Amino acid sequence: MATIDFKNVQKRYGQFKAIHDFNLHVGEGELCVFVGPSGCGKSTILKMLAGLEETTSGSIEIGGRDVTDLGPGKRDIAMVFQNYALYPHMSVRSNIGFGLKMRGVPKADIDKAVNEAAEILELTDYLDRRPRALSGGQRQRVALGRAIVREPSAFLMDEPLSNLDAKLRTQTRSEIVKLQKRLGVTTIYVTHDQVEALTMATRIVVMRGGVIQQVGSPDELFSQPANLFVAGFIGSPGMNFFRGPVEIENGKAFTRFGEQRIPLGQVPQKLTAKEAIFGIRPEHLQVGETGVPVTLSLVESLGTEKILHFATPKGQETDAIETEIVSDEDARDKKTMLARVIDDRRYHDGETIRIALPEGKVHIFDTVTHEAIV
Template sequence: MTGVTLEGAIKRYGQTQVIHGVDLQIEDGEFCVFVGPSGCGKSTLLRMIAGLEETSEGTIRIGQRDVTHLDPAKRGVAMVFQTYALYPHMSVAENMGFGLKMNGVAKAEIDRKVQEASDILKLGPYLKRKPKAMSGGQRQRVAIGRAIVRGPDVFLFDEPLSNLDAELRVEMRVEIARLHKEIGATMIYVTHDQVEAMTMADKIVVLRDGRIEQVGAPLELYRNPDNMFVAGFIGSPSMNFFDCDVVDGKLTHPALSAPLEPPAPIPAGASKVTLGLRPEHIGLDHDGDALSVDLTEALGGVSYVYLTASNGDKLIVEERDDERSTEGSRVSLILRPDRAMLFDAESGTRLR
């Protein structure tokens, strides 16, 4: 078993606590993605697992071993960073095998492991090249290959695609997902890009301010978020939120053409709640005039329409019909109440 378990993991820098009692189980062979805004603690948590940050309290296990205070080299992990950290004077093959060479592994064994890794990553034609003669995506594959040859129990990725352009990011997402399926190892991946998280993960861990907000499969988080933070963070464009007044048990808002039946029970005495709907769950009535169209992003098969309600609230609606909204026009909303979510206006907790 090479899963990863965190029990009450805490990290402090002096008097400042940045990770607050994290409990998490990552199963053997699972692709787990830590996602959240900058400063949420995702890279710190990854570095705690790697042993690059000391764990102030709590326990970290890899498989059955307690590695909480173990040296990084003895944890059975390999880490791929945002920067490639390749030796410029070494060839691709030398870079990939350098760690094994330093550990005294026989040259024949190093050559065998480097060849196996290069076959997986399609680096065979480049083994004699120096890093400067390679593209950013190729260099990142070399960095991943260096991790593979070590044969770790767990692979750790710290925003490895951040330095690549958009096209290469997509290409490398596919490469890493394919790699995971091929070698079946446990992988933990950190990113601030929720699109990366949605497309690659078996399990997503959403973090905020050093705490776990929700853990689940990508579509589970998308379809069934526990709170407004997760609902707003997962999905691109973000979910629309309507701060509604409760009048006679129904929801009212300047963007709604008529009072709406709440999609979940409203707490007794509540005068305000927040309604959530994703852009694809709202249609537009081009004969209405409740909102003004600020901008339309035409992306080919889909357009995103940016709207402003009379109270100043900003909304985004997805359009796929042949008729597309134009800047300056007036429209009304056609909601899908069956896909609406309701949240507590103060705490942001999902009302069910």
């Protein structure tokens, strides 16, 4: 168990700056998830931590020890790869014990450690099989076994679930969290899937273009996104955005959504512009008797949960920031807003309903910097 510190870490490939000034402290026993769209540098920073990529400048410390220039084998870490990276010609037993063998641990001790790890991961019956004869989930567990058997000071996981099917992914996700809690080993977990990040992490680092966008607990990221990118990236479906005027009256702020005036509560200190981008999560929109009348263009039903699609009021679309919001959903139409409701009412396409935006749930962002205004 150990802390992990990144101090002004940078990575360049020739002229291209992959990681800009990365500073982060990961506490002992934390499960810290790096999340971001592909190409955001999250895997690069993990490989730099593992010693598989050179660090251009800055320093990396594991447990207070500067490891910036140490080889991967000398950093006391274990890594789980996306494609498992099992050795196909070795049995499960040899795969799990490989790291210990390389360190010259006596055979009896290796056997004991491998058996223990296999028991934790329910692999005992498969120890003499080759990886080829295992299912995807079992292979993933072998990869985990290879990591835990060495009792390293940190686990590094590089999208370990992306090769599994949806059901197995959910199951393995919770198994990893339980295992991590049980062993208490500091873990860095990289994923592009914000759902994985929200469900697993004790702390999330949202990255984009090699720059940290926000660091915080899942709750913080969800309720207080630091900027438009984080707001749009975290949550499923992501946050709705619309452009609106800022009106101030008696110390209270208001905006307009269609014909309706929306109260925003106390005027935030930094709110000085005449216009802003407003955001509201699909689950915070309320369907009721009052509110703005909207016509549903599409209703997606997931049983009790429904996703209602309707057009953003005319003139309030946020086309200008379209490129800003990258989420793992398919390119979302920025002229459409979504409401997520859980009730027994039946909705159908073309129906007109009333939507209310409750006070305190509307986020305000600067139109230029895209930073949250609080």
